[in-house]
Each structure stands twice: as structure tokens, then as C-alpha cells.
Amino acid sequence: MAATVNNAFKEFMRDKVNLDPDKTKTARKIRDNLIDNIHSLGSNEDFFNLYHDIDIAFGSFARKTKIRPLDDIDIMIGINGDGSTYYDSGYEVKIYVNDDNSPQKSCCNDNTNILNSTKVINKFIKELKNLNDYKKAETHKNGAAATLQLKSYEWNFDIVPCFRTTKESDGRDYYLIPDGKGNWQKTDPRKDRDKVTTLNQKHNGLMLETIRLVKYWNRRPTMPLMPSYALECLLLQYFDSVDSVSDYIDLRFRDVLYYIKDNIWYSINDPKEIQGDLNTLTYDEKLKISNKAESDYEKAKEAISAEIDDKDHEKAIKKWAEIFGSEFPEYSED
The missing domain is CATH 3.30.460.90 (Beta Polymerase; domain 2)
Structure with a gap:
């Protein structure tokens, strides 16, 4: 609650x-x-x-x-x-x-x-x-x-x-x-470790929890499951491409969805520079993931608008529950 x-x-x-x-x-x-x-x-x-x-x-x-x-x-x-x-x-x-x-x-x-x-x-x-x-x-x-x-x-x-x-x-x-x-x-797991550490420091420690939230979203049975490591590397590309991110996790999540929507279609580079392109998804899988990211991006915008513009936290929380499912906390005034 x-x-x-x-x-x-x-x-x-x-x-x-x-x-x-x-x-x-x-x-x-x-x-x-x-x-x-x-x-x-x-x-x-x-x-x-x-x-x-x-x-x-x-x-x-x-x-x-x-x-x-x-x-x-x-x-x-x-x-x-x-x-x-x-x-x-x-x-x-x-x-x-x-x-x-x-x-x-x-x-x-x-x-x-x-x-x-x-x-x-x-x-x-x-x-x-x-x-x-x-x-x-x-x-x-x-x-x-x-x-x-x-x-x-x-x-x-x-x-x-x-x-x-x-x-x-x-x-x-x-x-x-x-x-x-x-x-x-x-x-070379050292390359993975160093890349994650460097980017997390660049974004003041806000990257890791964002990655974990997106992994939870990815695991929900609402679209094809993207391989966890490939998803993580896709997110590293996002955090590498932006200079700064919001302090608020809901805003960061919204922005990541927009990135996934467009970039799931392209190569996902191996940070170790060994495996090459990690994106082995089929066209149909990419389409479904892109569509889901776009749909949830629109819901995230609605939730943020309800919170910031309407000051309606109950409506916003219910909208986030549409994205994350029944495990997302329910609204309570207490």
C-alpha cells in the first residue's frame, strides 16, 4: 500500500x-x-x-x-x-x-x-x-x-x-x-564489470536499479522474453548514449521504454567485443517487444501526467499497475 x-x-x-x-x-x-x-x-x-x-x-x-x-x-x-x-x-x-x-x-x-x-x-x-x-x-x-x-x-x-x-x-x-x-x-567478464561500473558512476548510481526494473518488466508474460544479458547490454547502450538521467525511477523507466521501442530492431553490441551482435531475436519477437514497449511507454506517460499534472496519485499508481501487474503496490491514503 x-x-x-x-x-x-x-x-x-x-x-x-x-x-x-x-x-x-x-x-x-x-x-x-x-x-x-x-x-x-x-x-x-x-x-x-x-x-x-x-x-x-x-x-x-x-x-x-x-x-x-x-x-x-x-x-x-x-x-x-x-x-x-x-x-x-x-x-x-x-x-x-x-x-x-x-x-x-x-x-x-x-x-x-x-x-x-x-x-x-x-x-x-x-x-x-x-x-x-x-x-x-x-x-x-x-x-x-x-x-x-x-x-x-x-x-x-x-x-x-x-x-x-x-x-x-x-x-x-x-x-x-x-x-x-x-x-x-x-x-572477459572484467569488460562487463568495468562497463557497468563506469556507466553507473556516470549516472550517479541510478543505472543499476533502472536495469533491474526493466528486467522485471521484461520477465512479465506479456511479450517474448528477451535474453537477460542481451537486454542488459541494450540498456548499457542507452545509458552510454545519454549525458544524464532523471532522479526519479518512473521517469527513467519511461525513457528507457522509448529507447527499447526503437532500438530493439538494431544490433546490440557485446561490451567485451568478442561475441559481436547479441540481438538474435526474430523479426516477430522484435515486433512484439517494440509494440509492448511503445504501449507501456504511452501508459507511463499517462501515469506521469496523472501524478504531476492532475496530482492524482491513485490514478497514477493504478496505471503503473497496468504495466507491472498485480505485484505493484495498491493505492492507500494511510
């Missing part, structure tokens, strides 16, 4: 969109403890030589763009290269194990020295089952991570084994992670 639009959005963001702060604090602590526990497995001579310095938390939880529920937390666990080399064909990356005594050798394709990422994940899964408070460990549905469930928590940990390259001719080094098909692929 809320008597003003501002209070309605505060309540909505606190109770329905943002992660619970106490749960987030616990999750970060458990994540960090889990990383330490995984590295304790490195004392097993049959396991990989782990490289703690290149471990990195990634994904929406790490970037603070995740919305409720807290269902998964992503971690990349570094493996020492042990003299291995890699080759990037432009379509796939292969890692070659050059030391027959390396623990990596047991995960190569039969009769080759080509490191199989699926076998690496399976070896992680075997070791993860030795952890305390373990409930279940299995391959992630995308085939590119080990998913770990602990007994005491409702969220999963998606654990991605990784290597880090030396600097290439472009001056960059990359993370190599499983591609879900037995080979490897390049990524």
Missing part, C-alpha cells in the same frame, strides 16, 4: 524487484567460502593445479543487476595452464596439453593432447561432491558449467572452470571457458 507514486516504487523495488539485502550478504559470504573450499580440493594430486589469482565472480549477481528470486550465482575458477597452449580458429578454441604429467592430460580427447572441456567439468563435479554441505552436483543444462547445490541454501552455484591467456597481438588477454560442446571459447 502506498499513498504516493514515489513510495509505491520504493516499496515495489524493495519487496518485489531487488534482492533481499540480508540474503545477498549471506550469498556473497557463502560464495567466497565456496571458492576457498574449491581451492582446498587442489591439494588432491589427481585434481587440477588451480590458479586462485584469476578466479572471478561474474554474471548478474556479481554486476548487481540480478532481480528476485536469487536462484543462481556464477563463479569462474582458474586453472593453471601448466604450459598448455591454445589455438583460436575463429569458430572454436582448442587447448593443447603439452605436459604429459599435467593433471589436465586425463581430460584430453582419446589418443590426443586436446583438452576436452566437458571432461574438465565432469572432473570438477566429481570433486565438488566431496565438499561439506553438498546436496547435488551436475552439469549445467548449457553444458558449460558445473552446477552445485548446497543443502542449506535455495540458490545454485554455477562453477565455470577457466584459463587465462597471455596477451595477444591486440594487447588483450582473455579467459577461456567451456563452450558446451567439448571445446573452449573466449570471454
